[in-house]
Amino acid sequence: MYSKPIRLEDLHIENWPNLILWAAPIMFLLVFIEWGISAYQKKDTYNTKDFFAASTIGLVNVGISALIKVATFGSALFFYNISPFTIPVTWWSFILCFIAIDFARYWAHRIAHEQRFWWATHITHHNSSKYNLSVSFRLGWTQHIKVIFFFPVMFMGFNPFVFFICHQIAVLYQFWIHTEYIKKLPKPIEFIFTTPSHHRVHHGSDAHYLDKNYGSTFIIWDRMFGTFMPEAERPTYGITKPVTSYSPIYLVFHEWNDIFKDLRKANSFKEAWKILFDKPGAEIIANREKAESEKKAASDSLIREELLSLEVQEK
Template identity: 70%
Template sequence: MSKEKLTFEQILSLDLPNIILYAAPIMIGLVALEWYLSYRHKKDYYDNKDTIAATVIGLVNVAMSAGLKVATFGIILFFYNMVPWTIPNTWWSFILCLLWLDFWRYWAHRIAHENRFWWATHVTHHNSEKYNWSVSFRLSWTQHIKIIFFIPVALAGFHPVMFFIVHQIAVLYQFWIHTEYIHKLPKPIEYIFTTPSHHRVHHASNEKYLDKNYGSTFIIWDRMFGTFMHEEERPAYGLTKQVNSYNPITLNFHEWTDIFRDVKNSKSLKEAYAMVFSRPSELEKVKAKFKEDEQVKV
């Protein structure tokens, strides 16, 4: 159906609630509870310095998200106004929006693991050697540029307010799956939804688990596109090459620094391009190939 174009003023006048901000005290309380249980049960699920680093990263990210809300809305609003159709605001359209958004979250997440530039916007979430609810706070300060992956949601005709609400719900869903205390759930749930078991595999540095289970809310995309992996032995968490730092600045920018250094040391535009956009898991092979080619030239 046809629609009237929305304006910035109309959207801003709604004063939309920040659901994540309201949920923050509950999440912090659950982190404290999980930390206490881990301490009491003598589990190795927490590292105090790591948790502090994650909390600092999370708080800065919440502040950045609030500051960038207008810009984010502006992008979604622009593309929503580009198309002549709209999807009615009904209960079923919220479910449809969640499915469509989650489809693009899967691809955004997958690309963030398979392309070094986008990996730099995501690596912060993976550079902890622990797996607990505080890890859900570790979202890169440069992740906000990934808004471009969600433009298809606006182009489909979902109202920007619906996008705003559903996106926050999708982000909040990520919190509960970052724990080792919840084991496998009943099969129907495990088959459709992303669960702690699935996401533990995703955070693993074990070779067999690498680049698996990208699903955000639904695991069905991994099953459809061949990236699903069952949890077997307990994963080893973190990166294949650990950062060994608790500094939030380092945790957010170490990959960007490495990219800059590799580009600076490149001998050609082709090599520089490869240093930025190669698959992270194949980067050492790519570097070795360029080094070999250079020696042949000499």
């Protein structure tokens, strides 16, 4: 299709198919069908305010994606042009690129759960206590900075058009796994691909379900890197510190706000670094351990005072 070097204007990005935009009407139709089935069966699967919050977040995200489209695929073009490799545009290059993107998505997703800075870009997707197709719309507006995790894939020599199509398909795959109506699928599928069963575990806030099943399309990465957990009992959805607001602004930025508050209290660069890149909730655990330590120290001190008092009385 193209030979190096390619200029941005040569790509004619405006003519590339926007698969996500084309799929949007079908996705909304399926959401309303699921909502209707849920209402008919009197299941507490949907909340109207939660749905409109998710939809608003998703629509704004579509706008942000459109605005930064040139920057995103300008990056893909830059790394393609400086790469010593060139992978031809063939049917197998799409498959290879998709696998490479999914591998990068696994690590981007995992790091977003393991470091608080990146968690702030991702928490919006998890802060609903519901689990339905509309939850797939809840993608934080700051999540686009995670494009840096895909720079190595861009550098592998895939044509920017191939990367663009595979990236869109990877995003679209996420839609159908956000449902409780699809139970476990046949074992060969469950072994290789991420399914609704796997992703329900990922959205659970139960202690044994936390930080499991990061795979986007392929669950095989979780099996390889020790983060796989099969679904047993129905998960408790949401985050460990539940939010009660339905404001899209709050749902997107509440963790960023908490981070900035904590940074203002930091007494050193080391402390600020830990606030940004420690595991989410680490400061809560540290404060709890500190309180328990102080409580134990106070208790030990009281015991020593009582023993000393007894010794004095015996004398």
